[in-house]
Amino acid sequence: MGATALEKTVHGGEPGEALHVPVLLREVISLVAPRPGGVYVDGTVGLGGHSAAILERIQPGGLLLGIDRDGEALEKASGRLKAFGGSFRPVHDNYKNLPLALNRLGIAAVDGILLDMGVSSWQLTSEERGFSFQSDARLDMRMDRTQARTAADVVNETPEGELADIIYRFGEERLSRRIAAAIAEARCEAPITRCSQLAGIVSRAVPRHGFGRGRQRIHPATRTFQALRIAVNGELDGLEDFLAEACGALKPGGRLVVIAFHSLEDRIVKRAFRRLAGQCVCDAPPELCQCPREASAKVLTSRPRTPGRDELDSNPRARSARLRAVEKS
Ligand SMILES: C[S@@+](CC[C@H](N)C(=O)[O-])C[C@H]1O[C@@H](n2cnc3c(N)ncnc32)[C@H](O)[C@@H]1O
Numbered sequence: 001m002g003a004t005a006l007e008k009t010v011h012g013g014e015p016g017e018a019l020h021v022p023v024l025l026r027e028v029i030s031l032v033a034p035r036p037g038g039v040y041v042d043g044t045v046g047l048g049g050h051s052a053a054i055l056e057r058i059q060p061g062g063l064l065l066g067i068d069r070d071g072e073a074l075e076k077a078s079g080r081l082k083a084f085g086g087s088f089r090p091v092h093d094n095y096k097n098l099p100l101a102l103n104r105l106g107i108a109a110v111d112g113i114l115l116d117m118g119v120s121s122w123q124l125t126s127e128e129r130g131f132s133f134q135s136d137a138r139l140d141m142r143m144d145r146t147q148a149r150t151a152a153d154v155v156n157e158t159p160e161g162e163l164a165d166i167i168y169r170f171g172e173e174r175l176s177r178r179i180a181a182a183i184a185e186a187r188c189e190a191p192i193t194r195c196s197q198l199a200g201i202v203s204r205a206v207p208r209h210g211f212g213r214g215r216q217r218i219h220p221a222t223r224t225f226q227a228l229r230i231a232v233n234g235e236l237d238g239l240e241d242f243l244a245e246a247c248g249a250l251k252p253g254g255r256l257v258v259i260a261f262h263s264l265e266d267r268i269v270k271r272a273f274r275r276l277a278g279q280c281v282c283d284a285p286p287e288l289c290q291c292p293r294e295a296s297a298k299v300l301t302s303r304p305r306t307p308g309r310d311e312l313d314s315n316p317r318a319r320s321a322r323l324r325a326v327e328k329s
Contacts, residue, residue, distance in 0.1 A: 004323030005232050011123075012188075014021055018102045019076075019121050019122040020046055020047040020049060020121045021049065021121070021314070021315040021317070021318070022046075022049030022053070022116070022164075023051045023259060023307060023311070023317075023318040024259060024305060024311070024318070024321055025049070025050065025291070026149070027305045027323055028050055028114060028116075028257060028323070029053055029054070029055070029057070029321045031255060031257045031300060031301075032054060032112040032114055032257050034058045034062070034111075034112060034114065035056040035111070036057070036058055036059060036060060036062060037058065037060070037061040037062050037110070039062065039063045039093075039096065039107060039110045039111055039137070040064050040065070040110060040111055040112045040113070040251075041064075041067065041110055041113040041114070042054065042064060042065070042066045042067065042077075042114050042116075042260060043095030043113060043114065043115045043246075044067070044068060044095060044114070044115050045066040045067060045072055045074060045077045045090070046068060046070075046116065046120040046122070047073060047074070047077055047080070047095045047120055047122055048078075048080045049068070050116060051064060051066050051077060051081060052080065052116055054114070055081060055087055055156040055301065058087065059087065062087055063086075063089060063099065064084075064087060065089050065091060065102075065107075065110075066078075066081070066088055066090050066091065067089075067092075067093055067095045067098065067101065068091075068092065069092070069094045069143050069144040069148070069233075070123065071144070071145065071165070073123065074092050074214065077090065080088045080223045082287060089105070094144075095242075096237075096238060096239075096242045098113075098249060099248075099249060100246070100285070102249055107252040108113055110249060110250060110254060111250070111251055111253075111254045111255075112256075112257070113246050113248070113249070113250065113255075113256045113257070114258075115210060115246075115256075115258045115259065117193055117258070117259060118235075118260075118261040118263055118265075119131060119229070122318055123143070127140075127307050128140075128194055129141070130151065131195075131225070131229060132225075133198070133221040133222070133225050134194045134195075134199075134219075135217055135229070136194055136195065136196045137194065138150075138170045138192055138195075138292050139151045139152040139155060139192065139197075140192060140194050141225075142233065143233050144233075145252075149232060152191070152192065152193050154166070154226065155183060155192050155198060156191050156229055159182050160181065160184040161180070163180040163183060163184070164176045164177045164179070164180035165180075166228070166231045167179055167180060167223070167224050167227045167228075168227075169227070170226065170227035170228075170264065171223035171224055171225075171227030172223060172263070173223035173224060173227065175205070175206050178205050178206065179202050179205050179206065179224055180203070180295070181205070181273055182201050182205035183201055183202075183205075185221055186201045190315070195225075197274040198225075199219070199225075202224045203219075203220045203221060208213065226262065230264075234263060236268060239265070239268050239269075239272075240272045240275075241270050243256070243268075243269065243272035243273070243276075244272060244275070247276050247296060247326060251328065252328055252329065253327060254327070254328045255325055255326065255327050256326050256328075257323065257324075257325040258323070258324055258325070259321050259322065259323045260320060260321075261322075261325075262320060265327070266304065266322045269322075269324050270304075271295060272298070272299070273277065273299050273324055273326050274285050275292075276295070276296055276297040276326055277295050277298055277299045278292065278293045278294050278296075278301075279291070295329060296328065296329055297327060297328050297329055298326065298329060299324075299326055300326060300327055301323065301324045301325050301326075302327055304323055304324050305322075305323040306322060307319065307321055
C-alpha cells in the first residue's frame with residue numbers, strides 16, 4: 001500500500017521508513033508563510049520534508065531553490081519532489097554561498113528563506129556516514145563527501161591542545177583536556193579510524209559516575225562527537241555574517257526562519273537577529289553601548305519556538321530544536 005501524502009511529507013519515504021521527520025513543521029509554514037507564485041529558499045533541504053510543504057503552497061508559478069551540501073541527500077530529495085517539476089531547483093552547495101547562487105540564477109530577492117541546521121536523522125543513522133558514536137563505521141562526519149577532510153583526519157592530525165580547544169568550544173565539554181590527552185595517547189599506538197574506537201577512548205577517559213544518571217544521561221562521547229562534527233563541517237564559520245547577508249537577499253516583508261539544534265548555534269542566531277533589529281548585542285552599560293541602532297528587520301519570535309509535547313512524543317529528536325524568525329523591513 002502506498003504512503004499517504006501526509007506520511008510522505010513527514011517522513012520522506014514509505015510508511016515505516018522514517019528517514020527524517022521535519023521538525024516544527026506547522027510553525028515553519030506559519031512563519032515562512034509561503035504563497036502562490038512566491039520565490040523561496042530552503043538552504044538545508046535534507047530529505048525534503050519542509051521543502052515539500054513549501055512547494056505545495058507556492059503553486060502555481062512559485063519557485064523553491066533547494067540547497068544542500070550533501071549530494072546524496074539532495075538526490076533523494078529531488079526524487080521525492082519530482083512531482084513539483086521546475087518549481088523545485090536543487091543546488092548542491094553550502095548555503096553560505098546563497099548570494100552567489102541567486103546571482104547565477106538572476107534572482108534579485110526572495111520571499112522567504114528557511115534554514116533547518118545540523119544533520120538529518122538519515123545522515124545520523126546511515127552507517128557509512130560515520131556521524132554516530134553508536135556505530136562501528138569509519139570516522140567520517142562529512143556532510144559534503146566531496147570535501148577532503150574527515151573526522152578521522154581531525155582526530156589524528158590536530159595537535160592535542162588545539163583538539164582540546166575544539167572539544168571545549170564546539171562541544172562545551174568541560175573534560176576536554178582529559179579527552180584530548182586520551183586521544184593523543186591512543187593515536188600514538190595506532191590511528192583512530194572508527195566511530196566505536198573513538199567512543200571507547202572518550203568513555204574510558206571520563207569518570208564513570210554520572211553517566212546514565214541525573215543530568216549526565218547522555219553518552220559520554222556525545223559532546224566530543226558534536227564538537228568534531230562542527231569542526232569537520234565548519235558549521236559555525238561565518239554564520240552570523242551569513243545571516244545578515246541572507247536577510248539582505250529578502251524582499252521587504254520577506255522572512256528568514258532558522259532552526260538551531262544546539263545552544264552555540266542558537267546564540268549566534270539570536271545575536272544576529274537582534275543586530276538586524278537594531279538592538280544592543282554588547283555587554284556594555286547602556287551609556288557606553290556603541291551597537292548600531294539601524295534596524296533592517298523585525299524579530300517575529302521574541303522567544304524561540306520549541307516543539308510541544310505531542311511533537312516530542314512522536315519525534316524525540318526534535319527535543320533541542322529552537323526556531324527563530326525575522327521579517328525584512
Ligand atoms: C536537519 S537536516 C534538514 C532536514 C529537512 N528540513 C527535511 O525536512 O528533510 C539538515 C540538512 O542541512 C544540510 N546542511 C547543513 N549545513 C549546511 C550548509 N552549510 N549548507 C548546505 N546544507 C547544509 C545537511 O546536509 C542536512 O541534509
